Amino acid sequence: MSKKAIVSLLVLSMIAVACGGTDDAAVEEVVEEVAMTTLEEVQARGFLKCGVSTGATGFTEVADDGSYSGFDVDYCYAVAAAVFGDYSKVEFKQLTAAERFTALSAGEIDVLIRNTTWTQSRDTELGNDFGPTTYYDGQQLMGRKSDGLSDSSTLADVDGLRVCTNAGTTTEKNITEGAGLVGATIELVTVEAFSEAIDKFIAGECDIVTTDGSGLVGRRAVNDALNDWAIFPASPISKEPLGPTYRSNDSQWADIVNWTVYATIIADEYGVTRANIDSFDYDAAPEMGRLFGKNDGELQTKMGLSADAYYNVVKQIGNYDEIFSRNLNPLGLYREGSYNDYWNNGGLVYAPPAR
Numbered sequence: 001m002s003k004k005a006i007v008s009l010l011v012l013s014m015i016a017v018a019c020g021g022t023d024d025a026a027v028e029e030v031v032e033e034v035a036m037t038t039l040e041e042v043q044a045r046g047f048l049k050c051g052v053s054t055g056a057t058g059f060t061e062v063a064d065d066g067s068y069s070g071f072d073v074d075y076c077y078a079v080a081a082a083v084f085g086d087y088s089k090v091e092f093k094q095l096t097a098a099e100r101f102t103a104l105s106a107g108e109i110d111v112l113i114r115n116t117t118w119t120q121s122r123d124t125e126l127g128n129d130f131g132p133t134t135y136y137d138g139q140q141l142m143g144r145k146s147d148g149l150s151d152s153s154t155l156a157d158v159d160g161l162r163v164c165t166n167a168g169t170t171t172e173k174n175i176t177e178g179a180g181l182v183g184a185t186i187e188l189v190t191v192e193a194f195s196e197a198i199d200k201f202i203a204g205e206c207d208i209v210t211t212d213g214s215g216l217v218g219r220r221a222v223n224d225a226l227n228d229w230a231i232f233p234a235s236p237i238s239k240e241p242l243g244p245t246y247r248s249n250d251s252q253w254a255d256i257v258n259w260t261v262y263a264t265i266i267a268d269e270y271g272v273t274r275a276n277i278d279s280f281d282y283d284a285a286p287e288m289g290r291l292f293g294k295n296d297g298e299l300q301t302k303m304g305l306s307a308d309a310y311y312n313v314v315k316q317i318g319n320y321d322e323i324f325s326r327n328l329n330p331l332g333l334y335r336e337g338s339y340n341d342y343w344n345n346g347g348l349v350y351a352p353p354a355r
Ligand SMILES: N[C@@H](CCC(=O)N[C@@H](CS)C(=O)NCC(=O)O)C(=O)O
Pocket: 053, 054, 055, 056, 095, 096, 097, 114, 115, 116, 117, 166, 168, 169, 170, 171, 192, 193, 194, 195, 211, 212, 214, 215, 216, 240, 242
């Protein structure tokens, strides 16, 4: 919850004395509590608190020196760059899937950017709102080729197998429902952090691990197991639109986070990158100029940010394609031919106009 700012108001109240008709002026001090907006709270604190995962290859990684990197981490940095003009003004809080929504509603974080799927129940019952999808994913399963599984295996092939995943996820619900629908009986083992599920899989305590496809591809890549671990079915068993999540009914903050994502997408539409951002011809592209505070008609100050807030995002973190390629291409995840390609190239990545 937002912290409260104590605001003292001096109220001059004229108290009429009933019989004497004498006017007695009394000064009353009324102490009112006015909630700070999320933006004010973040600005007053001096840094953003961003909820990320406990470890998801390519999305949230922590190096030995304690530094953070990844696709989700970069969007945390991007929001900090928008608010402060300095991407480094962010404190990361690692959260398991089961912890994440409680942490958000308790105000332990300002925004959650953690492989989080936008669902109806999370949107309604759990008091969240969702920003633009930054990664269109879908749930898949991973098993060993030495166990007879292959990239063309189906959900029915997991009949009788032990399936591991982490608790508090769409994953556990989808696999339970999906296996039931195809008549497969599974032994579902849920753990707190997904890394434990991978450890059990490696130790042979699970036959299958399941989560978002990107998570499986990432784990397979870092375990150098491309030749042994099969990911299936080819067509995922669910839709997992992943993106930033914030508390419900927080419109200004929602706008700030949403337009941070849109700015990275629009910059890429215009071919504005970290490298050419200062040599780009903004007069020839007024929309880009408005969004970066270079031309007349900028709207960032109306959102409580500086006019160059989104210039700072792209200058410091890059456009959508730079963020995607830098973090996910090394794992073998590419945009081309996927839902993460542009809308005008057959994908779903799209931003509303900046005007
Ligand atoms: N997208 C799903 C699954 C999220 C999830 O927990 N994914 C795993 C695999 S990528 C993860 O982030 N693990 C890291 C952790 O357990 O902290 C959801 O929102 O429920």
